[in-house]
Amino acid sequence: MNERTGGHRDAPVLDLDAIVDDRNTRIIVCCGSGGVGKTTTAAALGLRAAERGRSAVVLTVDPARRLAQSMGLTELDNTPRPVAGVDGEGELHAMMLDMKRTFDEIIEAHADPERARQILTNPFYQSLSSSFSGTQEYMAMEKLGQLRRSGDWDLIIVDTPPSRSALDFLDAPERLGRFLDGRLIRLLTAPAKVGGRSAFKLFNAGFGFVAGTLTKLLGAQVLKDLQTFVSALDAVFGGFRARADQTYRLLQAPGTAFVVVAAPERDAMREASYFVERLAEERMPLAGLVVNRVHRSPVSGLSAARSSAAAEDLEARGEHELTAAVLRLHADRMQLAAREHREQEHFVSAHPTVPIVQVPAMPTDVHDLEGLREVGALLAGRWRPAA
Amino acid sequence: MKARDTDWDGVRLHVVTGKGGTGKTTVAAALALALAAGGRKVLLVEVEGRQGIAQIFDLPPLPYEERKIAVAPGGGDVYALAIDPEEAMLDYLEMFYGMRRAGRALSKLGIVDFATTIAPGFRDVLVTGKTTEAVRRRDKNGRRVYDAVVLDAPPTGRIVRFLNVTNEVAGLARMGPIKNHADLVNGVVASPETAVHFVTLLEEMPVQETIDGLAELRAAGLPPGGVFTNMVRSSLLPAEAVEAASAGRFDPDELALGLKAAGLADGADAAAVASALAEEIVEHARRTELERQERASLDASGRPRYELPLLPDGVDLAGLYELAESIRTQGAA
Numbered sequence: 001m002n003e004r005t006g007g008h009r010d011a012p013v014l015d016l017d018a019i020v021d022d023r024n025t026r027i028i029v030c031c032g033s034g035g036v037g038k039t040t041t042a043a044a045l046g047l048r049a050a051e052r053g054r055s056a057v058v059l060t061v062d063p064a065r066r067l068a069q070s071m072g073l074t075e076l077d078n079t080p081r082p083v084a085g086v087d088g089e090g091e092l093h094a095m096m097l098d099m100k101r102t103f104d105e106i107i108e109a110h111a112d113p114e115r116a117r118q119i120l121t122n123p124f125y126q127s128l129s130s131s132f133s134g135t136q137e138y139m140a141m142e143k144l145g146q147l148r149r150s151g152d153w154d155l156i157i158v159d160t161p162p163s164r165s166a167l168d169f170l171d172a173p174e175r176l177g178r179f180l181d182g183r184l185i186r187l188l189t190a191p192a193k194v195g196g197r198s199a200f201k202l203f204n205a206g207f208g209f210v211a212g213t214l215t216k217l218l219g220a221q222v223l224k225d226l227q228t229f230v231s232a233l234d235a236v237f238g239g240f241r242a243r244a245d246q247t248y249r250l251l252q253a254p255g256t257a258f259v260v261v262a263a264p265e266r267d268a269m270r271e272a273s274y275f276v277e278r279l280a281e282e283r284m285p286l287a288g289l290v291v292n293r294v295h296r297s298p299v300s301g302l303s304a305a306r307s308s309a310a311a312e313d314l315e316a317r318g319e320h321e322l323t324a325a326v327l328r329l330h331a332d333r334m335q336l337a338a339r340e341h342r343e344q345e346h347f348v349s350a351h352p353t354v355p356i357v358q359v360p361a362m363p364t365d366v367h368d369l370e371g372l373r374e375v376g377a378l379l380a381g382r383w384r385p386a387a
Numbered sequence: 388m389k390a391r392d393t394d395w396d397g398v399r400l401h402v403v404t405g406k407g408g409t410g411k412t413t414v415a416a417a418l419a420l421a422l423a424a425g426g427r428k429v430l431l432v433e434v435e436g437r438q439g440i441a442q443i444f445d446l447p448p449l450p451y452e453e454r455k456i457a458v459a460p461g462g463g464d465v466y467a468l469a470i471d472p473e474e475a476m477l478d479y480l481e482m483f484y485g486m487r488r489a490g491r492a493l494s495k496l497g498i499v500d501f502a503t504t505i506a507p508g509f510r511d512v513l514v515t516g517k518t519t520e521a522v523r524r525r526d527k528n529g530r531r532v533y534d535a536v537v538l539d540a541p542p543t544g545r546i547v548r549f550l551n552v553t554n555e556v557a558g559l560a561r562m563g564p565i566k567n568h569a570d571l572v573n574g575v576v577a578s579p580e581t582a583v584h585f586v587t588l589l590e591e592m593p594v595q596e597t598i599d600g601l602a603e604l605r606a607a608g609l610p611p612g613g614v615f616t617n618m619v620r621s622s623l624l625p626a627e628a629v630e631a632a633s634a635g636r637f638d639p640d641e642l643a644l645g646l647k648a649a650g651l652a653d654g655a656d657a658a659a660v661a662s663a664l665a666e667e668i669v670e671h672a673r674r675t676e677l678e679r680q681e682r683a684s685l686d687a688s689g690r691p692r693y694e695l696p697l698l699p700d701g702v703d704l705a706g707l708y709e710l711a712e713s714i715r716t717q718g719a720a
Contacts, residue, residue: 034407035406035409035593066591187496213486216564218560218563219562219563219566220563221563222560222565225559265408265701266701298664302660302664310649310651313649313650314649320648321625322624322625322628322641322642323641323644323645326667326668327649329667333667336697363670363674365590365592
């Protein structure tokens with residue numbers, strides 16, 4: 001039995017302190033499915049890194065209000081703010097991503113003022129830049145690139161958006177690019193691009209058909225807005241696709257560490273597996289797996305079966321009611337721990353070389369810096385359940 | 388019709404949302420079973436392409452087709468549909484314009500990719516459109532095809548945007564066919580025939596999201612439903628023991644005696660086990676106390692509440708029926 005990973009015979013231990021202490025680590029990406037404590041993990045790692053001497057910035061996406069407050073963040077303003085109360089030599093900044101503003105800034109940086117105005121006021125742009133699907137992932141990537149280029153921090157910790165699938169984070173920029181290169185877009189932008197009739201004629205048959213159908217589907221005004229938007233966006237897209245590619249390469253660089261976050265439940269562990277496999281395919285550097293919300297018992301020697309049998313016995317005799325109730329609770333907990341262990345075993349057998357650290361389930365959410373500090377210590381493998 | 392009163396008589400579209408990790412799909416599936424019980428026909432719809440229904444019912448991936456997946460207690464049928472936005476668009480074109488072939492051509496050009504990327508409002512209106520069509524659908528004799536439709540919807544953070552299609556689409560299309568379609572969808576979604584249920588755990592973050600979500604829903608004029616608290620652990624300890632333990636006062640001596648009486652431990656060993664168990668109990672009691680506070684916050688929302696037990700071995704098919712039974716007993720279906 002491996003004490004620190006809670007009995008997974010083969011899984012190596014994820015040593016996050018070594019990772020944050022290594023000055024060559026410049027980016028840590030926390031990813032995983034929704035509801036597994038990703039943002040808390042990112043924030044706690046940031047604080048721990050700062051208190052171990054790093055100059056760190058945490059980029060959060062949609063944090064819970066109290067978690068944001070624990071770092072002194074009160075509004076979504078897209079600017080890293082210093083976190084007060086950090087011990088030691090290092091420093092910690094934190095920010096919440098404002099995806100609309102990030103997007104606006106890219107447009108302003110890449111288009112001349114007239115074109116930028118056209119794009120920013122277009123209804124399709126408004127929808128695209130404030131929607132949750134894909135844009136958030138793209139803008140998180142963009143912001144990461146900006147923070148890295150600024151050179152103001154020696155460690156950037158990113159929390160990925162709460163997407164349906166953890167993989168969306170990697171796919172979104174590519175999807176936007178593929179979309180703008182698509183045939184539909186070429187058809188839609190063809191007349192505008194070459195400036196009129198001749199090109200229109202060239203595409204006439206195809207375009208007429210598509211436009212006719214789209215007009216039926218969307219209405220004429222919508223189609224016109226769409227064409228204006230697409231051609232304007234197309235003109236500036238080359239610029240920000242180059243940036244996205246650059247950020248993508250940054251994620252493959254040796255200074256990056258992906259930390260996959262999961263909870264010991266089937267869906268979350270399955271997502272974690274997918275992500276680990278995907279990172280390998282993309283040759284992105286995986287640091288390891290954090291399993292949050294693990295239940296264990298300080299009395300692990302007393303099995304669920306023995307505990308319930310004893311409770312039943314006491315109940316039958318009508319004695320020691322309180323002890324019987326305590327034994328029932330203990331049996332439930334042991335059963336839960338066993339199930340969680342099984343869910344993790346699946347992962348370990350599929351990915352025996354991935355380092356793992358477990359973090360116990362905590363009764364309360366994090367409210368303050370002290371709470372984050374505590375989570376940080378647990379992440380560093382300081383959890384020693386009483387034997 | 389039904390022989391018993393439930394809290395949601397008259398509701399035909401049950402939208403189930405919740406924070407990630409709260410068991411939204413499980414609750415939607417159990418609710419569909421509960422609603423179908425006693426000979427009714429219910430459609431369970433999934434929209435996020437994750438094949439959660441297939442996994443939970445232990446079936447191969449579902450196609451874009453309404454098919455029977457389960458029989459409810461007392462003879463009712465649960466059908467399932469995994470909505471694919473591309474197929475929904477083809478349906479839409481065919482239904483309103485008789486243009487299926489044109490639709491295929493548009494698909495090839497990547498129009499759905501377009502909708503997903505650039506205007507998720509369009510994608511949502513196709514998906515909600517398909518769902519509300521099933522709600523409204525009648526057979527040859529003019530009878531409703533489904534007694535109820537349960538929608539396993541996007542998570543709390545996205546739910547209002549997802550349902551409030553008229554609003555989402557209005558920015559893009561002030562008039563025209565898409566706008567009309569959105570209005571039709573809105574006619575169902577914003578009506579008393581719909582209820583938006585929230586799934587939560589007795590933890591701070593999901594409870595806060597539920598309360599925020601309810602407020603957002605009300606502000607958007609959408610009909611709030613019940614709050615399903617999932618994975619509730621039974622509290623076996625008497626209230627006074629919980630109170631004492633959560634204050635850190637729990638006397639292991641009595642426990643040690645009990646352990647001896649049960650033949651689990653003796654002497655010094657009994658004392659050691661008892662004090663370790665006491666540690667476990669103090670933690671349990673603190674959590675119970677916090678759960679009490681979260682319950683109070685949920686109660687303050689004024690919505691009907693239902694509690695579903697934590698299944699120690701995880702959710703399998705038998706567990707799903709157990710949850711459905713619990714939903715019925717509590718009057719949610």
